[in-house]
Amino acid sequence: NMTLRLCCAWIFILLLPGLSDGGKHLVVPMDGSHWLSMWQVVEKLTERGHKVVVLIPEVSWQMKTTQAYMVKIHPVSYTLEELDGSLHEYILTHLKALALQNVLKTLSKVLMYHCKNLFSNRECNTWINRSHFLFDAVLTDPVIPCGKILAEHLSVPSVFFLRGTPCGLDFEATQCPSPPSYVPRIFTDHTDRMNFLQRVKILIFDIPNSLLCEFLFQPYTKLSSEFLQRDVTVPDLLRQASIWLMKLDFVLHYLRPLMPNMIM
Numbered sequence: 001n002m003t004l005r006l007c008c009a010w011i012f013i014l015l016l017p018g019l020s021d022g023g024k025h026l027v028v029p030m031d032g033s034h035w036l037s038m039w040q041v042v043e044k045l046t047e048r049g050h051k052v053v054v055l056i057p058e059v060s061w062q063m064k065t066t067q068a069y070m071v072k073i074h075p076v077s078y079t080l081e082e083l084d085g086s087l088h089e090y091i092l093t094h095l096k097a098l099a100l101q102n103v104l105k106t107l108s109k110v111l112m113y114h115c116k117n118l119f120s121n122r123e124c125n126t127w128i129n130r131s132h133f134l135f136d137a138v139l140t141d142p143v144i145p146c147g148k149i150l151a152e153h154l155s156v157p158s159v160f161f162l163r164g165t166p167c168g169l170d171f172e173a174t175q176c177p178s179p180p181s182y183v184p185r186i187f188t189d190h191t192d193r194m195n196f197l198q199r200v201k202i203l204i205f206d207i208p209n210s211l212l213c214e215f216l217f218q219p220y221t222k223l224s225s226e227f228l229q230r231d232v233t234v235p236d237l238l239r240q241a242s243i244w245l246m247k248l249d250f251v252l253h254y255l256r257p258l259m260p261n262m263i264m
Contacts, residue, residue, distance in 0.1 A: 022049030023136035026154075028147030029054065030111075031083075035062045037247060038141065038161050043068060045139075053135070055150075057114050059083060074124045076117045112219045115146040119227050128153065137242075142170075145217075148237045149224045157242040165238075166216055167209040173238035174259045180206035183256055192254035 027042055029035045045052050046069050056063040057076045061083065065071045118124055131154060138158045140147020142165055151158035164170055168185070171178035181199040184190045188205055190198050217234040224232050244262040258264070 022051060024051040024053070024134065026131070026135045026138045026147075026150065026156075027052055027054040028138060028140040028150060029056070029063065030141040030143055031057075031061050031063060034141050034143065034162075038139075041139070041161060041245075055118070057117070072127065074118050074121055076114055078113050111144045112223075115144055115149075115220065116223060118146055119149075119223065142238055142241070145220050145224065145234055145237050148241070149220075149227055152224075152228055152232075152237065152240065158240065159243045159245060160238075160241050161245045161247070163247040167213040168206075169213060169217075169235060169238060170244065173235055173241070174244065174262060176259045176262070177257045184254060185209075 025045060029038050042052055042054060052069040053072055054069055055072045055074065058073050059076050059078060059080050128150065135154060135156050137156055138147050138151035138154070139161060140151070140158060141162055142148055142160045143162065148158050162170070168178060180203045182192070184192055184194070185202055185205055188202060190202060194202065221233050224234070224237060242261065246262055246264050248264050
């Protein structure tokens, strides 16, 4: 209809070079392979005229300073050896019969230190408080919710860039249908093609997921409540995301429902 055509015309005009100003975005990435895919998005943003500030820890595997965009480095209380050790232990979990709960606890502890150091450092706190009204949006990986906590503090929209979250928090936060007897779960080795007994297994396996989430994210719940000075849970934070950029391809991944603000 005419209204739709006018809307499309206005969007086209706004996207023309020279008629639209790039925004300023804060990027709070996660290290490792998560960053290897996110930095390509960051580079595309800078190529299109957006100003980008990437907030990275001083101890990192992949994230380095660059001339392509501005980098803000914050101190952390762990060493590269400790970071390597947590990853090594996580890899061994998939090669040997190690207790997954203990390994996730170790890895989560190191990632939690990254988040805690960011909010407890005086210099970083000063910079964060001066950043009000400076950024238009926060691009982050919600596997560790530091970026979302910052977005809430700065009162700006958040854009998530991810493949998924532990124990299906992305489904819960977006209220996306995810029946356990049809949508396979991580660590089960099942695809979306299952027989009856495998579907029953997935259903039973999904029961302790809420306990696993509470175990993994309880420290972040406490940290976010202290920093934001109000009671808030991690699912509450994730529900406030404006856009979910999903690193999924239905050619390579099983079919699953998507909500309107989830983009592949």
